Amino acid sequence: MSGSFATSLLMVRPAGFGYNAENADNTFSQTDQRDPQTLQNLALDEFEALINGLDALGLDLLILEDLSDSPDAVFPNNWFSHHPDGSLVLYPLKSPLRRGELRPELPELLEMAGYPVTRVLDFSALAEQGHFLEGTGSLVLDHGRQRAYVALSERSDPAVLKRWAQETGYTPFSFTPINLPGTDGQSHPVYHSNVLLALGAGFALWCPQALPDLAEREQLAQALSQDRELIALSLPQVQAFAGNMLQVQTPQGPCLLMSQCARLALLPDQLDRIEHYTALADFAIPTIEAIGGGSLRCMLAELW
Numbered sequence: 001m002s003g004s005f006a007t008s009l010l011m012v013r014p015a016g017f018g019y020n021a022e023n024a025d026n027t028f029s030q031t032d033q034r035d036p037q038t039l040q041n042l043a044l045d046e047f048e049a050l051i052n053g054l055d056a057l058g059l060d061l062l063i064l065e066d067l068s069d070s071p072d073a074v075f076p077n078n079w080f081s082h083h084p085d086g087s088l089v090l091y092p093l094k095s096p097l098r099r100g101e102l103r104p105e106l107p108e109l110l111e112m113a114g115y116p117v118t119r120v121l122d123f124s125a126l127a128e129q130g131h132f133l134e135g136t137g138s139l140v141l142d143h144g145r146q147r148a149y150v151a152l153s154e155r156s157d158p159a160v161l162k163r164w165a166q167e168t169g170y171t172p173f174s175f176t177p178i179n180l181p182g183t184d185g186q187s188h189p190v191y192h193s194n195v196l197l198a199l200g201a202g203f204a205l206w207c208p209q210a211l212p213d214l215a216e217r218e219q220l221a222q223a224l225s226q227d228r229e230l231i232a233l234s235l236p237q238v239q240a241f242a243g244n245m246l247q248v249q250t251p252q253g254p255c256l257l258m259s260q261c262a263r264l265a266l267l268p269d270q271l272d273r274i275e276h277y278t279a280l281a282d283f284a285i286p287t288i289e290a291i292g293g294g295s296l297r298c299m300l301a302e303l304w
Helices: 036-056 096-101 106-112 124-129 158-168 214-224 235-239 260-265 268-275 286-292
Strands: 008-013 060-065 080-082 087-090 119-122 139-142 147-151 171-175 179-181 187-189 197-199 203-206 229-232 246-250 253-259 279-283 301-303
Touching: 008 036, 036 060, 036 279, 036 286, 060 106, 080 301, 087 106, 087 158, 096 124, 119 158, 139 197, 147 158, 147 197, 147 214, 158 171, 171 214, 197 246, 203 214, 203 268, 229 268, 253 260, 260 279, 260 286, 268 279
Parallel strands: 008 060, 087 119, 147 171, 203 229, 253 279
Antiparallel strands: 008 301, 080 087, 139 147, 179 187, 197 203, 246 253
């Protein structure tokens, strides 16, 4: 199963990190009264420390500089995905401000860095029609089985998902998640699939409570348990980003990447079960989590 997990990652160094008011449906982000430069400096410090930590693990890193005006540019996994067959997919984003993050030159950048691009599937224009699918935020991908697990929401449109599946050949498995209050005071479905589900080397972290439909919950459990041990997370653990993790393959073997906040939320029994399959590495990114509303997995885009 090791071939299903990346050894290389792309990251974007933030230049104008901050709160994005266009993402009020993100129930994990918070407003902050500190001045923008303070937040940017804190986020940049966390980013640089993360780079050093990932480099120490032996992972190959491609670091891009943020050329947009987006406060969320540190989360590149939402606007593109690169696949083991060389496919590069560009995605339609809900936030108009974030659409400027897309880089037309990305295929050339990847090729120059040694990551083949065999074809480009560009769905980004669908955003202008009000249809969204936000990369591996929306899609939790099982490359080994060519499956995509998707929590349907304002950011994960079933019509776009259908087109994506037809073009990529992946089999979609969609479900309707629970609603949580957003920063706009309204109730929204959990904004991204990758806060509810993480696929590891022989295990899956998932949140049964987040699927109110019991039939969908059972169907998801059956699909995941075909080749993985299920490790259940509670909603409070999900809100601490315990579902927002990424399995990678390092020179030493499999390693599950997570934030410090996520690791502290896990119980000893859960940690023991995870460590049966993989090493763990955690990193402190409290500013990025609190203001950006995304955690470690959102900052990392796999390259093949």
